[in-house]
Amino acid sequence: MKLTIFSPAGVIMKAPPLRLACRRLRALGFEAELDADALARHQRFAGDDDIRLAAIHRVAEAAPSIALAARGGYGLTRLLDRIDWPLLARSVERGTRWVGYSDMTALQMGLLAHTKATSWAGPLAADDFGRADADGGVDEITRDVFCEAMQGELEAVGFRTDTGRDSLEARGTLWGGNLAVLCSLLGTPHFPRVRGGILFVEEVNEHPYRVERALLQLQQAGVLDAQKAVLIGAVSHWRPVPQDRGYTLKRALAAVQARTRVPLLAGLPFGHVPTKLCLPVGRRVDLVVQGREALLAWGHTH
Amino acid sequence: MKLTIFSPAGVIMKAPPLRLACRRLRALGFEAELDADALARHQRFAGDDDIRLAAIHRVAEAAPSIALAARGGYGLTRLLDRIDWPLLARSVERGTRWVGYSDMTALQMGLLAHTKATSWAGPLAADDFGRADADGGVDEITRDVFCEAMQGELEAVGFRTDTGRDSLEARGTLWGGNLAVLCSLLGTPHFPRVRGGILFVEEVNEHPYRVERALLQLQQAGVLDAQKAVLIGAVSHWRPVPQDRGYTLKRALAAVQARTRVPLLAGLPFGHVPTKLCLPVGRRVDLVVQGREALLAWGHTH
Numbered sequence: 001m002k003l004t005i006f007s008p009a010g011v012i013m014k015a016p017p018l019r020l021a022c023r024r025l026r027a028l029g030f031e032a033e034l035d036a037d038a039l040a041r042h043q044r045f046a047g048d049d050d051i052r053l054a055a056i057h058r059v060a061e062a063a064p065s066i067a068l069a070a071r072g073g074y075g076l077t078r079l080l081d082r083i084d085w086p087l088l089a090r091s092v093e094r095g096t097r098w099v100g101y102s103d104m105t106a107l108q109m110g111l112l113a114h115t116k117a118t119s120w121a122g123p124l125a126a127d128d129f130g131r132a133d134a135d136g137g138v139d140e141i142t143r144d145v146f147c148e149a150m151q152g153e154l155e156a157v158g159f160r161t162d163t164g165r166d167s168l169e170a171r172g173t174l175w176g177g178n179l180a181v182l183c184s185l186l187g188t189p190h191f192p193r194v195r196g197g198i199l200f201v202e203e204v205n206e207h208p209y210r211v212e213r214a215l216l217q218l219q220q221a222g223v224l225d226a227q228k229a230v231l232i233g234a235v236s237h238w239r240p241v242p243q244d245r246g247y248t249l250k251r252a253l254a255a256v257q258a259r260t261r262v263p264l265l266a267g268l269p270f271g272h273v274p275t276k277l278c279l280p281v282g283r284r285v286d287l288v289v290q291g292r293e294a295l296l297a298w299g300h301t302h
Numbered sequence: 303m304k305l306t307i308f309s310p311a312g313v314i315m316k317a318p319p320l321r322l323a324c325r326r327l328r329a330l331g332f333e334a335e336l337d338a339d340a341l342a343r344h345q346r347f348a349g350d351d352d353i354r355l356a357a358i359h360r361v362a363e364a365a366p367s368i369a370l371a372a373r374g375g376y377g378l379t380r381l382l383d384r385i386d387w388p389l390l391a392r393s394v395e396r397g398t399r400w401v402g403y404s405d406m407t408a409l410q411m412g413l414l415a416h417t418k419a420t421s422w423a424g425p426l427a428a429d430d431f432g433r434a435d436a437d438g439g440v441d442e443i444t445r446d447v448f449c450e451a452m453q454g455e456l457e458a459v460g461f462r463t464d465t466g467r468d469s470l471e472a473r474g475t476l477w478g479g480n481l482a483v484l485c486s487l488l489g490t491p492h493f494p495r496v497r498g499g500i501l502f503v504e505e506v507n508e509h510p511y512r513v514e515r516a517l518l519q520l521q522q523a524g525v526l527d528a529q530k531a532v533l534i535g536a537v538s539h540w541r542p543v544p545q546d547r548g549y550t551l552k553r554a555l556a557a558v559q560a561r562t563r564v565p566l567l568a569g570l571p572f573g574h575v576p577t578k579l580c581l582p583v584g585r586r587v588d589l590v591v592q593g594r595e596a597l598l599a600w601g602h603t604h
Binding site for chain 1: 312313315343345346347375376379380382383485486487488489490491492493511512514515516518519522523525544545546547548549553557561
């Protein structure tokens with residue numbers, strides 16, 4: 001399977017982790033290669049806007065089995081109005097799986113909003129497959145789930161949810177990603193209008209009050225109440241401050257839950273943490289929750 | 303003039319600065335008093351949601367000449383769906399000036415969106431009038447402009463804009479505030495639909511890429527291009543990181559300017575900095591720019 005690593009957003013400061021990711025992906029059986037401009041540099045970006053836009057379009061035209069983003073950071077927002085969405089949708093029809101998270105949420109949401117084409121929320125080349133052995137190397141679950149998903153063999157993922165509640169069954173379009181990036185699309189043509197869906201979110205470097213504010217924005221915008229469930233992934237790398245005085249992430253989520261009838265389910269293994277699932281964005285999925293066990297299933301993917 | 307200090311958002315960790323603000327405002331001739339729950343505490347909030355909501359409504363019913371927020375932080379987002387906007391608008395008709403910035407942007411934007419009533423972007427009691435002498439005490443310009451504005455004698459403010467451009471004249475509704483808070487209202491009923499306006503924004507603790515992302519969201523949502531000018535206040539308390547590689551706030555703003563026909567004018571003395579103007583939010587103003595000199599004028603206020 002051909003796998004192309006491309007850089008749509010932040011600059012790759014050091015090439016070795018990306019080259020390591022490429023070697024590791026080859027060792028896993030993928031025909032992995034770096035896009036010609038994967039290591040381009042322009043200020044904090046992996047090449048200027050024209051270079052990154054051209055890279056996305058070049059990958060879409062080549063339509064490899066897997067288009068794996070090198071890293072996140074910031075950069076896709078600048079390109080959204082210029083991306084040739086039908087071209088990307090045709091690559092998906094030809095079998096390309098677009099994979100990544102964090103800033104890649106903008107591409108995945110835009111693709112869904114403009115074409116309904118599916119993509120994959122999953123690892124990033126540098127952050128996950130380029131992880132130094134000293135830092136634990138590639139997370140085994142992340143790696144195994146990725147391989148299964150890319151081979152079309154992943155039909156469901158299960159996880160333990162923190163939220164004790166009675167059984168729940170729901171079917172709808174799976175969508176979401178990084179919460180800040182998702183909210184940065186609200187009000188724009190790049191925000192998908194999904195009703196009756198299953199929304200998932202993750203966040204990094206944001207205090208719980210900002211997670212709460214973002215979720216309340218989605219609630220006040222009518223997005224939360226239009227979903228059947230909201231899955232909360234990792235909320236990582238934030239620090240409590242003295243004025244929190246007992247305010248925690250749990251209390252932030254409780255404040256949101258008190259304002260919406262849609263169930264919020266914590267515990268999704270996804271986000272800026274080593275262990276992350278692959279999730280088919282834009283696909284209809286079944287969610288089944290029994291006690292603390294949650295299962296997301298979508299049957300065979302081709 | 304009766305001036306009530308109330309706490310709609312973050313907890314007041316220490317009472318002395320707020321009491322100092324009260325004394326200083328009395329020395330300036332205001333009949334200043336603390337709202338009964340100005341020092342209430344609940345987690346990171348100045349009292350729980352019911353307490354803060356009741357405080358806002360109590361102040362609106364009493365309709366003092368000035369309703370001055372104690373501080374920002376986070377908290378108004380939780381109350382937006384429950385605030386009695388017509389009650390606040392009636393207080394404005396009776397002569398109340400609602401003053402503050404930062405999180406208060408949410409109240410000011412909600413008031414404008416729901417009732418078109420005007421309010422004042424200006425100082426906060428604790429942050430500005432409660433500033434310790436060791437930190438320079440109350441900023442003289444902030445104090446003098448506030449006193450003039452509250453007495454209805456402020457008819458215009460001038461500032462030096464960083465953006466060298468030819469002359470510009472524009473008339474429209476002045477609106478805006480903290481950029482992150484403003485964007486957190488996009489897509490909700492609390493975001494004002496102002497066309498042909500003059501938008502002002504300020505930001506704190508946010509890297510320029512996030513300022514850029516927020517402004518691009520406003521651009522992609524059609525908000526920027528619908529304005530006649532955008533005034534950029536202080537963007538303070540952010541730190542460059544190694545991967546910026548020459549990306550600066552100036553370049554961020556240039557990237558936004560390249561995508562919109564509305565002129566961005568930097569240099570507005572407003573934001574999380576000691577020296578800040580008072581700005582009449584929701585009022586029709588005239589903007590005149592000649593070279594580096596900018597003047598915002600609105601004539602007499604009552």
